[in-house]
Amino acid sequence: MVSSVTGHASPGQCLEWGQSVRDWFFGMAWEVANAERRWLPSVNDYLMMRIHTLAGPNWIITLNIANGVDPDPAERARGPVRALVESWCALNGLVNDLASYRKEVRQGDNSSNVIWVIAAERGCGIQEAVLESYRIMDSMATLFLALADQVWARASGPLRTCIRSLECTWRGSIDWSFSAARYNVDGATGRRFQEFPGWAERPTTDEPLAACYPAIGWWWDELV
Secondary structure (H helix, E strand, O other): OHHHHHOOOOHHHHHHHHHHHHHHHHHHHHHHHHHHHOOOOOHHHHHHHHHHHOOHHHHHHHHHHHHOOOOOHHHHOOHHHHHHHHHHHHHHHHHHHHHHHHHHHHHOOOOOOHHHHHHHHHOOOHHHHHHHHHHHHHHHHHHHHHHHHHHHOOOOHHHHHHHHHHHHHHHHHHHHHHHOHHHHEOOOOOOEOOOOOOOOOOOOOOOOOOOOOHHHHHHHHOOO
């Protein structure tokens, strides 16, 4: 797997790919330690760490290698680009959380899902936590699309390819979640236990989350 990916990468991308894997392992060690201690983090911390537990940065560098593009590091270090990338990572993490929640409940796993984290922090019921999860996800999605348009105007060709890849992969991730047996089918019986409702006409909110979750609040500061 490693050689098949890095064999097509530039030297800089090889280094970045390896670092992104270490970041992923760091995130997973944090998540497993929380589960072992039966401790749930704050929502603020969870949203920041979801970038790593999802392996989001590794996903992005792998997409760039597959697409044969290597955006300039100085360009990628710009604030709006970093906010775009991080919001994409966290957004995909929440898509995964919401898609997998019912299966985790069936398996008795409440160690790592934004719904459980919100419910624990707020002391609220699951339905309220689900609604807040959708609010967070929709706010991130609105931000990501706005940042994509903003960054596109000044982006180089390689970075534009990266942006389009992120947009398509995000949509693909949601479509796959709607139909994947991983989230919808009982492994023991082969029976489907949930159906997803499909796409909403509009987001539940486009309000910034900066005041609620300061660890990611700077993303909205990059909008102009």
